Amino acid sequence: MSDFLELAAKRYSCRNFSDRPVEREKLVKMIEAARLAPSGCNAQPWKFVVVDDPKLALEVAETTKHLGVNEYLTKAKAFVVVLEDHAVLMPKVAKMIDSQYFAKGDLGGAALSICLEAESLGLGTCMAGLFDRPKLCQLLDLPADQRFFVVIAVGYPANEREERPKPRKKLEDIARFI
Numbered sequence: 001m002s003d004f005l006e007l008a009a010k011r012y013s014c015r016n017f018s019d020r021p022v023e024r025e026k027l028v029k030m031i032e033a034a035r036l037a038p039s040g041c042n043a044q045p046w047k048f049v050v051v052d053d054p055k056l057a058l059e060v061a062e063t064t065k066h067l068g069v070n071e072y073l074t075k076a077k078a079f080v081v082v083l084e085d086h087a088v089l090m091p092k093v094a095k096m097i098d099s100q101y102f103a104k105g106d107l108g109g110a111a112l113s114i115c116l117e118a119e120s121l122g123l124g125t126c127m128a129g130l131f132d133r134p135k136l137c138q139l140l141d142l143p144a145d146q147r148f149f150v151v152i153a154v155g156y157p158a159n160e161r162e163e164r165p166k167p168r169k170k171l172e173d174i175a176r177f178i
Ligand SMILES: Cc1cc2nc3c(=O)[nH]c(=O)nc-3n(C[C@H](O)[C@H](O)[C@H](O)COP(=O)(O)O)c2cc1C
Pocket: 011, 012, 013, 014, 015, 069, 070, 126, 127, 128, 129, 130, 150, 166
């Protein structure tokens, strides 16, 4: 197995974090990984708000307790809030498609880079796509029409990394080699 495949297989959505705080340097490295992600027309339609202040982190966690899910994220020691920014595409491309056409895919790549870098640094992460957007805007002093992608909970896993099954579709069901 390549080193990368090993890392990709090891990463999982961590939903139980220890009390150990997350070092600021590690959070910076995770954002650096996102900064290097590819994007359509290299538009980089992303911004990140990194929250490691304990009181504010708890308040961010509260916004993810949305529709009765994500109770467990209150134990996360930090959050990376992934924001969708306006994408400026190359003029030729902009004539053909909406400016945000590639953005969600670009943001997915950036968010995964954050999670994989975290994994390589011994941290656990869990993306949360369901959260109270108006409350989060208020909390982080963002405009009311701010577009979001996900909130990423970060922390050291509470338990020794257990081997978790990865329920995934079979390779032959998702890819065709011709
Ligand atoms: C865009 C996105 C949104 C997600 N939202 C949530 C969420 O709100 N709560 C949660 O517990 N997990 C969430 N997840 C995690 C998925 O449930 C998880 O990635 C999937 O079940 C595969 O498991 P694994 O990450 O452990 O490999 C989200 C993942 C993605 C990519």
